Amino acid sequence: MDISLIHTGKEHCSPGHICSIPRDEFIIHFVLDGAGFYSAGGQTWSLTPGQMFIIYPNEPITYGADETHPWTYAWIGFRGIRAHALARECGFSKNQLVLPSPDQKLILKYIDKMLSHKQLSKANDLRRQAYLILLLAELAEHHEKLAAQxxxxxxxxxxxxxxxxxAIEYIQETYHQGIGISDIAGNIGISRAYLNSAFQKELGMSAQNFLINYKMHKAANLLVSTSKSVKEVSNSVGYEDQLVFSKAFKKKFGMSLKNYKTHKEMMDKYNEKQTDDPV
Incomplete structure (x- = not known):
């Protein structure tokens, strides 16, 4: 899924309670009361109410409650294709792990909604996901307001x-993971606008066009050099939606996936014949 809730909750921690177990999902903690600390990426922050911090998947971290005034916090854990991009839109990055949080009432409103629909059912799955997206939207809006100020x-x-x-090195390494322009810009520490202006200046195209072109050429190569199905090729270049992939491919090469493969096979046979039967 693009984004899915893994867990959520609220907890009043005991004095000195420490956690240092890496996780394989994104987790955002919201400090509601008390105090504690968070260590990650070689830095340590002392945290109090009105702050939030993010844990990136598979990163070494340690966080713990104050000995005399232990914190109370709420949290959301999520993963998905868009998880990294959404974290970035909320203001987080590997260089910005701690941020001021929106009003507590707003945060708890959506977390309480998620917790009130914890029974397993298809309908509740959708409700929890909807409330997760609404909460992330509030975080993104809060970040935009602070950035504007x-x-x-x-x-x-x-x-x-x-x-x-x-950026090109990052694309070459991660194009198959469904990355977007925000991911690329965030990884190298610049804004989306500056990334696009840099690509326009150096290559005469936007970063988005470069990314799509790179994926399409990789897909074309897989299509004619392997026996992978269209779905497998689509997934191999970071597209979960085959229809979106097929449209992007046709726009790039001017023909459908099937026609492209047939055309390439015919051209290869023609070239072989020309080599075997020189004039």
Whole structure:
């Protein structure tokens, strides 16, 4: 799924309670009362109400409650194709793990809604997912408001060619994971707008067009050099939706997946014949 709730809850921790178990999902904690600390990425933060922190999947972390005034927090754990991008839209990144949180009442409103529909059913699955998305939307809106209040001209340390090179390396390594432009920009530490302007300057195309072109050429190669099905090829280049993949492929090459494969096979046979029967 694009995004799915794994777990949610609220807890008043005992004094000195510590957790240091890496998780395989994203988790956002909201500090509601008391105090505690969070250590990740070589940094440690002392946290109090009005702050939130994110745990990235499979990252070494430690967080714990204060000895004299242990914290109470709420949390949401989620994963999915869009999880990384949504975390970024909420303001988080590997370099920004702690942020001010929205009003507690707003957070608890949606978490309580999720908890009130905990019985297993298809309908409740959808309700929990809907409330998760609404909560993430509130976090994204909160981040946008804070960013607008504190916006300053961005200055980057390196030339556009360096950022384009780093972006291409990241695309080559992760194109099959369903990444988007926000993921690429976040990974190299620049804004989406600057990433696109860098690609336009260096390559004469947007970062989005480069990403799509790269995926389509990888897909075309798999289509004619392997026996993978269309679904397998689609998944191999980061598309969960085969219809979206097929439309993107046809737009790029001007023909359907089936016609492309047939055309390539015919051209290969023609070239072989020309080699075998020189004039």
């Amino acid at each position: 504190n916006r300053k001209p961005l200055k980057y340390a390196y030339s556009t060619s360096v950022y384009v090179e780093l």
